[in-house]
Structure formats: C-alpha cells, structure tokens
Amino acid sequence: MSDKFIMRPEHELMHRPDGSINFNESVYTNGFDATSPVGGWMRLGNRANEGYAELSVCLYLPDGRIACQFQRPTIGSNDGFAAGGLSYTVNEPLRSVSMTYSGDLIIVENPDDLRDPGALFAKGPRLPGLVSWEHIAKSPVHGGEPVDDTVQTMYGRDFSLGHFNQHSRVKGEIRVGEESWTIDGHGWRDHSWGPRYWQAIYFYRLFIANFANGDGLMLLKITDKAGHVRRTGVLLVNGQYEEILDLEVSTDWTDKQDPSFVRLGVLTANRKARIDGEILRLAPLRNRRKTDDGILVSRIAEGFTRFRWGEQVGYGMTEYIERIEDGKLAGFPL
Known part of the structure; x- marks a missing residue:
C-alpha cells in the first residue's frame, strides 16, 4: 500500500455524502469464467443528493450476444447498495464481497444497436436474468483515501476523491432466460466516492x-x-x-x-x-x-x-x- 493513501476496513462501508449535488458512491465488479468466454460486469453508483442510482449490468455471452440492463432507479439515501434489483454486500472487509442482480435483461444480437439506446430499450427483446457472484481477494487493496489534498487520485480529484480496487477470485452464476453458465474464474472490483460527472x-x-x-x-x-x-x-x-x-x-x-x-x-x-x-x-x-x-x-x-x-x-x-x-x-x- 502506498504511503499516499489510507485504507482501513471501514472504507469498505458507506460514506456520508458531502454537499456537492453530484456526490457519487459506486461499486463495480467484473468476473469471467476461466475456461469459456462468458462473463461481464456490474456497477451501482448512488447519487443520493440527486435522488437516484446509476445501475449497469453488461454480460458477454458465449454465442456473441450481449445481455444488459441500464437504469436510474430512485433512492432516498446512501445507506447501502441496493436499487433496481442490483445489490452489493461486504462479507469480510478487504477480503470478500458479493454482488447480485435479479431482473430483466435486454438481449442485444448486434452490439451496434447500443448506439441508439432509446430504440433498443423501447423495443429490444428481454429475458429474465440473474447474476450472482462472490469476489475473494487475490491481491492487496490498491488505493484508498488520499492522505492530503496534494495527492492525485486514480481518475482525478474532480471524478472521485476516494478510490480503491482489487483483483479477485470469482465464483458464481449467470442465468439468461432458460440458459445458465457457471462463473469459476477471476475478476476485479473497485469502490469510489466523492463528486463525479462522467x-x-x-x-x-x-x-x-x-x-x-x-x-x-x-x-x-x-x-x-x-x-x-x-x-x-x-x-x-x-x-x-x-x-x-x-x-x-x-x-x-x-x-x-x-x-x-x-x-x-x-x-x-x-x-x-x-x-x-x-x-x-x-x-x-x-x-x-x-x-x-x-x-x-x-x-x-x-x-x-x-x-x-x-x-x-x-x-x-x-x-x-x-x-x-x-x-x-x-x-x-x-
């Protein structure tokens, strides 16, 4: 761990939003099976001062399809990560976390359709989906909270004031409609907080x-x-x-x-x-x-x-x- 950052187990937990309208606290996980080309990523970003969360699920299926969901579900606080069917749990700080999504997935046969998301989200085919995986640490934590205002953060201080990430062993399952795939491989996760505009x-x-x-x-x-x-x-x-x-x-x-x-x-x-x-x-x-x-x-x-x-x-x-x-x-x- 760099001496430029502080990282404690409590940083795994939620942070009190500051007064900035665009305060964001987000978690991201990805996971891919070790033997077959299937996996994807999920993200939930709480914008409590704006009253909604950014929900993203994007799965890459073996036959070339993408199964995805993007929403802005309403939230009333920054007490936890649970919105729109997507949830995130800290099982053991700095060692184990779980992330689960249960809800509809938009099935994308041609990725170019994502260039016109309005039409895709309105008319694209949908199937019920479930993604559930656990991340077990395979590396130290990288990053944390800067020790002072002179320390640059990973993406820049105008994007997130605190940020840490970690490589992981990942086990879980993806279900799309009647099909399912086991995830037994590796992945990566991050957690950030502070004012953010993309x-x-x-x-x-x-x-x-x-x-x-x-x-x-x-x-x-x-x-x-x-x-x-x-x-x-x-x-x-x-x-x-x-x-x-x-x-x-x-x-x-x-x-x-x-x-x-x-x-x-x-x-x-x-x-x-x-x-x-x-x-x-x-x-x-x-x-x-x-x-x-x-x-x-x-x-x-x-x-x-x-x-x-x-x-x-x-x-x-x-x-x-x-x-x-x-x-x-x-x-x-x-």
Whole structure:
C-alpha cells in the first residue's frame, strides 16, 4: 500500500455524502469464467443528493450476444447498495464481497444497436436474468483515501476523491432466460466516492485483466483537455502489486472509431512487459449530462478482451471513455 493513501476496513462501508449535488458512491465488479468466454460486469453508483442510482449490468455471452440492463432507479439515501434489483454486500472487509442482480435483461444480437439506446430499450427483446457472484481477494487493496489534498487520485480529484480496487477470485452464476453458465474464474472490483460527472474525464484508456497463473493488471492512461497525460496502474505478479513507471498504448481502430486491438508496453521497477489485447466484443455505450451550457455527451466503449502476456492468456476489460465534442471523439485516434 502506498504511503499516499489510507485504507482501513471501514472504507469498505458507506460514506456520508458531502454537499456537492453530484456526490457519487459506486461499486463495480467484473468476473469471467476461466475456461469459456462468458462473463461481464456490474456497477451501482448512488447519487443520493440527486435522488437516484446509476445501475449497469453488461454480460458477454458465449454465442456473441450481449445481455444488459441500464437504469436510474430512485433512492432516498446512501445507506447501502441496493436499487433496481442490483445489490452489493461486504462479507469480510478487504477480503470478500458479493454482488447480485435479479431482473430483466435486454438481449442485444448486434452490439451496434447500443448506439441508439432509446430504440433498443423501447423495443429490444428481454429475458429474465440473474447474476450472482462472490469476489475473494487475490491481491492487496490498491488505493484508498488520499492522505492530503496534494495527492492525485486514480481518475482525478474532480471524478472521485476516494478510490480503491482489487483483483479477485470469482465464483458464481449467470442465468439468461432458460440458459445458465457457471462463473469459476477471476475478476476485479473497485469502490469510489466523492463528486463525479462522467464528463470530467476528457479521455482515458483503461485495461483490466486476470491470467490463469494468478497474475493480473490494471493500467490507465488519462489525458485532460490541456493535453496533460498521466499514466498509472499496477501489474499483479505473484500476489503482489508492482506500480507502473511508464505505459505506452497503441490502438487499432475499426471504421466506426471503436478500439479493436491494443498493444501495451509496461515498465515497473522489476520488469518490462509487452501485453496485447484483442477486443472480442464491444458495447458502445454513452452518458449524457445536462448542464447550464447544454448537453455534454461522453462515449464509453466497454470491450470484453482477451489479453496475452508472454505465454499467459487471460480475460478482462478494455474501457475507452472520451468526451464527444462537435460530433468528434476527443481521444481518437490516440
């Protein structure tokens, strides 16, 4: 644990919202089976001062379909994570958490349909769904609460004041309609709190992965509107985190300006690593925020990715977020 952050068991629990209208406390988990290409991610973000939660469930099924749900259920407080059929439980602080969703899932045959979510959510086919998994820690906790105002947080102090994450062993189940799949593999989770607008991020590239031998990665390259670039993250090797010293990202793009393949060069104090990621299925999502100046829109591309690190093959997520300005992606083609 870095001496720049404080991390105590009570940080696993809920935090009192401050006076900012956009205070957000959120939890995120992902999980992928070790032997078959099935898994996904879930997120619940409480915006108690605005009276709603952000609910996201996105599952990547073996036949290429995406099963998902996105809602803004009403909440009246920040007393816990439970809204719209999605719940999160701390079983043992810093060691074990569970997340469960029970409710309808929208079945997406063609991921391009997510580019017009209004039509998809209104007319898309739905099936009853259940996702339930437990995360058991396979790494230390990374991050926490900054020791003072000079410490930069992972995504930036205008996005979350407190943030921690952890690689995990994951066991559970996914059910969609009459079909079901066992999840017995690996995953990653995070927990953050503080003021947040998605549009505070100008653009970033985030990579999360687990490998069969227990190693993993969490890598972030983030750029502000002035062009200042920050690289942060860790490699997980033999159960311990190695903070990165440098990160290079090269992206192959589709004709729709979606990432399709990434080449990562990573430097820590102990090693240099070349890691490649093939994006198997992409969910092209977006977020809108009404402001005094109009509507701000961000593209959030969520890619189920197969990573290769030497002889090791693992699965995880590639996430590209960027503002859309005058119809153009802020970070493309970087």
